[in-house]
Amino acid sequence: SSELTQDPAVSVALGQTVRITCQGDSLRSYYASWYQQKPGQAPVLVIYGKNNRPSGIPDRFSGSSSGNTASLTITGAQAEDEADYYCNSRDSSGNLHWVFGGGTKLTVL
Amino acid sequence: QVQLVESGGGVVQPGGSLRLSCAASGFTFSSYGMHWVRQAPGKGLEWVAFIRYDGSNKYYADSVKGRFTISRDNSKNTLYLQMNSLRAEDTAVYYCAKCILEPGGDWFDPWGQGTLVTVSS
Numbered sequence: 600s601s602e603l604t605q606d607p608a609v610s611v612a613l614g615q616t617v618r619i620t621c622q623g624d625s626l627r628s629y630y631a632s633w634y635q636q637k638p639g640q641a642p643v644l645v646i647y648g649k650n651n652r653p654s655g656i657p658d659r660f661s662g663s664s665s666g667n668t669a670s671l672t673i674t675g676a677q678a679e680d681e682a683d684y685y686c687n688s689r690d691s692s693g694n695l696h697w698v699f700g701g702g703t704k705l706t707v708l
Numbered sequence: 709q710v711q712l713v714e715s716g717g718g719v720v721q722p723g724g725s726l727r728l729s730c731a732a733s734g735f736t737f738s739s740y741g742m743h744w745v746r747q748a749p750g751k752g753l754e755w756v757a758f759i760r761y762d763g764s765n766k767y768y769a770d771s772v773k774g775r776f777t778i779s780r781d782n783s784k785n786t787l788y789l790q791m792n793s794l795r796a797e798d799t800a801v802y803y804c805a806k807c808i809l810e811p812g813g814d815w816f817d818p819w820g821q822g823t824l825v826t827v828s829s
Binding site: 702 | 752812
C-alpha cells in the first residue's frame with residue numbers, strides 16, 4: 600500500500616493565494632484528484648487529472664504536480680472556500696486500490 | 709442530473725451485518741465502475757471497495773477484506789455493500805461514488821450524500 604501526506608491545517612487571508620500539498624510515492628505514477636468537503640456535506644471533486652476543473656468549480660482552483668508532490672492552489676481565496684480538502688490517487692502497488700490523504704483544514708481569515 | 713442516493717445505514721451490534729444500497733440515476737450506470745468510501749466521525753476519508761462496470765472484478769481495502777462484499781445490479785442501477793462481522797471501528801458515514809478510470813489517474817465524481825452506520829452494543 601502507499602500513503603498520501605497532507606498538512607493538517609492551513610490558513611489564508613481573504614483574497615490571498617494558498618497552496619495545499621499532498622506527498623506520496625504513488626504521485627510519481629498517477630495524478631492526484633482533490634476533494635472539498637464542508638461540514639455535514641459529502642465531498643465534492645474540485646481538481647482531477649493534470650489540472651482539470653469539473654463544471655461549476657471556480658477557476659481560482661488549480662492543480663499541479665512535481666515528483667512525489669501534488670498541489671492544490673486557490674488564487675484569491677474566498678470565505679466559502681473554508682473547508683477540508685483531501686487528495687487521492689491510485690495505490691502505486693499496481694492493484695486497483697486507492698488512498699486518500701489525511702486531509703487539510705483550510706481556514707480563511 | 710447525475711445523482712447517487714445511499715440507504716440502509718443504521719445501528720447494529722458488533723458482529724452483526726448490514727447491507728447498504730446506492731441508487732444511481734442520470735447516467736449510464738452499467739458503463740462505470742463504482743466505489744464505496746467511508747468517513748469515521750471526525751476523521752478523514754477512507755477508500756473501502758471498488759467494482760468494475762460489469763461486476764467482473766472487485767477490490768477491497770485490507771481493513772474490510774473478507775468481511776465486506778461489494779456488488780451491483782445493473783438492471784436496477786443499484787450498487788450494494790454487504791457488511792458482515794461488523795466492528796466498532798466500522799462506525800462511519802458510508803458514501804458511494806462514481807469512478808472515472810484513466811491511465812494517468814482516476815477520480816470520484818459525484819458522491820452520494822452518505823448513510824451512517826453505527827456499530828454499538
